[in-house]
Amino acid sequence: xxxxxxxxxxxxxxxxxxxxxxxxxxxxxxxxxxxxxxxxxxxxxxxxxxxxxxxxxxxxxxxxxxxxxxxxxxxxxxxxxxxxxxxxxxxxxxxxxxxxxxxxxxxxxxxxxxxxxxxxxxxxxxxxxxxxxxxxxxxxxxxxxxxxxxxxxxxxxxxxxxxxxxxxxxxxxxxxxxxxxxxxxxxxxxxxxxxxxxxxxxxxxxxxxxxxxxxxxxxxxxxxxxxxxxxxxxxxxxxxxxxxxxxxxxxxxxxxxxxxxxxxxxxxxxxxxxxxxxxxxxxxxxxxxxxxxxxxxxxxxxxxxxxxxxxxxxxxxxxxxxxxxxxxxxxxxxxxxxxxxxxxxxxxxxxxx
Amino acid sequence: xxxxxxxxxxxxxxxxxxxxxxxxxxxxxxxxxxxxxxxxxxxxxxxxxxxxxxxxxxxxxxxxxxxxxxxxxxxxxxxxxxxxxxxxxxxxxxxxxxxxxxxxxxxxxxxxxxxxxxxxxxxxxxxxxxxxxxxxxxxxxxxxxxxxxxxxxxxxxxxxxxxxxxxxxxxxxxxxxxxxxxxxxxxxxxxxxxxxxxxxxxxxxxxxxxxxxxxxxxxxxxxxxxxxxxxxxxxxxxxxxxxxxxxxxxxxxxxxxxxxxxxxxxxxxxxxxxxxxxxxxxxxxxxxxxxxxxxxxxxxxx
Numbered sequence: 001x002x003x004x005x006x007x008x009x010x011x012x013x014x015x016x017x018x019x020x021x022x023x024x025x026x027x028x029x030x031x032x033x034x035x036x037x038x039x040x041x042x043x044x045x046x047x048x049x050x051x052x053x054x055x056x057x058x059x060x061x062x063x064x065x066x067x068x069x070x071x072x073x074x075x076x077x078x079x080x081x082x083x084x085x086x087x088x089x090x091x092x093x094x095x096x097x098x099x100x101x102x103x104x105x106x107x108x109x110x111x112x113x114x115x116x117x118x119x120x121x122x123x124x125x126x127x128x129x130x131x132x133x134x135x136x137x138x139x140x141x142x143x144x145x146x147x148x149x150x151x152x153x154x155x156x157x158x159x160x161x162x163x164x165x166x167x168x169x170x171x172x173x174x175x176x177x178x179x180x181x182x183x184x185x186x187x188x189x190x191x192x193x194x195x196x197x198x199x200x201x202x203x204x205x206x207x208x209x210x211x212x213x214x215x216x217x218x219x220x221x222x223x224x225x226x227x228x229x230x231x232x233x234x235x236x237x238x239x240x241x242x243x244x245x246x247x248x249x250x251x252x253x254x255x256x257x258x259x260x261x262x263x264x265x266x267x268x269x270x271x272x273x274x275x276x277x278x279x280x281x282x283x284x285x286x287x288x289x290x291x292x293x294x295x296x297x298x299x300x301x302x303x304x305x306x307x308x309x310x311x312x313x314x315x316x317x318x319x320x321x322x323x324x325x326x327x328x329x330x331x332x333x334x335x336x337x338x339x340x341x342x343x344x345x346x347x348x349x350x351x352x353x
Numbered sequence: 354x355x356x357x358x359x360x361x362x363x364x365x366x367x368x369x370x371x372x373x374x375x376x377x378x379x380x381x382x383x384x385x386x387x388x389x390x391x392x393x394x395x396x397x398x399x400x401x402x403x404x405x406x407x408x409x410x411x412x413x414x415x416x417x418x419x420x421x422x423x424x425x426x427x428x429x430x431x432x433x434x435x436x437x438x439x440x441x442x443x444x445x446x447x448x449x450x451x452x453x454x455x456x457x458x459x460x461x462x463x464x465x466x467x468x469x470x471x472x473x474x475x476x477x478x479x480x481x482x483x484x485x486x487x488x489x490x491x492x493x494x495x496x497x498x499x500x501x502x503x504x505x506x507x508x509x510x511x512x513x514x515x516x517x518x519x520x521x522x523x524x525x526x527x528x529x530x531x532x533x534x535x536x537x538x539x540x541x542x543x544x545x546x547x548x549x550x551x552x553x554x555x556x557x558x559x560x561x562x563x564x565x566x567x568x569x570x571x572x573x574x575x576x577x578x579x580x581x582x583x584x585x586x587x588x589x590x591x592x593x594x595x596x597x598x599x600x601x602x603x604x605x606x607x608x609x610x611x612x613x614x615x616x617x618x619x620x621x622x623x624x625x626x627x628x629x630x631x632x633x634x635x636x637x638x639x640x641x642x643x644x645x646x647x648x649x650x651x652x653x654x655x
Contacts, residue, residue, distance in 0.1 A: 078555060079555070087549060098556055146556070223506070
């Protein structure tokens, strides 16, 4: 059980500053998800933890040991790659046994450990096959088995589910969660999929352009985002953001619409409302307003109603039974307890006293 | 089937009254063009085949002829295998030359391949100082005609006391084939995904272990193909061998010049030696086909 600490880590490549002054600590047994869009630096950060890249400056610590410059094979970490990184010229058994073989584990013990790891991911019957003869899901399980057979200090996973089809992804996500809980090893998981982040993480670290935006439990990040980027990244459909200005105690949205919602202050502001926090039909005149329906979508378990407010899209989740047509005028009321205000220029969250 | 359509077209030219005739006549030009293309291709291939195979056939048949039959253009002749025994006797002693060729070529390949593999891996995976320039420099040596450098080598080896030894031949031929081997193997290594090496390094492998346990098996088709190419280059080399050897280290291609006697060129003996030279190459070429195909089809598995 190991803690991983990153202290002001920077990574520069010939002018491209991939990771900027990153500091975070990962507790023992924690499942930390590095979440963010492509190019945000999350994979680079993980590769630095693995030892495949070296930080330009800053300290990387495992417990109290400084790990900068230590080659990967001496770090006792294991990694599952996006493309699995299986050895194509070896059987599944040999693939899983390889880390043990390199460490000089005797053949008899290797046999026991490999079979145990394979049983855990339900691969017992495939041990003599080659990777080429396996499906995507099976290959991924081989990669998983290979990473757990050694009981490393830290598990690293680089978007392991992105190459699977949607249905398999759901199944494997649940299996991963179960496995991670069972093994209780410190895990760092990189993904751009916020569903994986929400479901798997004990804490989520959202990154953008090399900087850490927020690091918190998934619930906190969802309900209490630190800035507009975080707010818009989590949740599907994304949080609605209306850009405008607070003036004379009213909120003027771009496009000439005034909303009867009191802004916290004057100046450029963005108002964030989650689609599920909007009530359709007004039973209270305060805080409700009307808008025209731009699109109506029936998803089966709910409906998505897209409105146009001042030229911007505003999505509302509705019950699966309601029906509307394009162009209809409806009244909506965002929950006043669930309004998020962000600075219109910096995107920082405005938290009321 | 094509000829049937051709015939129909030709027949219909005569009577254009039937509606079918006009249809076939309309279709005929493009069908005829396709037939002409196939026929043309066949002709070209036949000519190419004759040009390539005929000399080989001539040599093979000449190897089994008596000297008197060589200059006759008969297709039939009384064959003999005496030539093969003759070349092994004095003053030719082709078996010694064969041994030299084998030792030199095999040694060249054995020395070249591990070095080329290591160099190709470095070029492929590491960002070396003056990386691009080094790669170009390696390639540039291939542009140098061997005849230009052979004389300096002669002087150098003579002064070193290595003239007319297999060692000098091996040294020069290794240098000659190495760039080619490096480029070829590098091409194969470039195709191996980095994931696999990184995975191995995280699992606990050193670079050397990665090279031997991962890269070597996966690039094996490329390595073997490079090895076979190098063997052929070394085996067929004439210009370097003829300058650097005189008696002891003479290789087979140079041995051919021994057959120029007072009575003329002993073509039957030359041809017998020629077969000795060609046989290993034919075997190599057959092997190479298999590995070339395997090399292109087998990629690394994702």
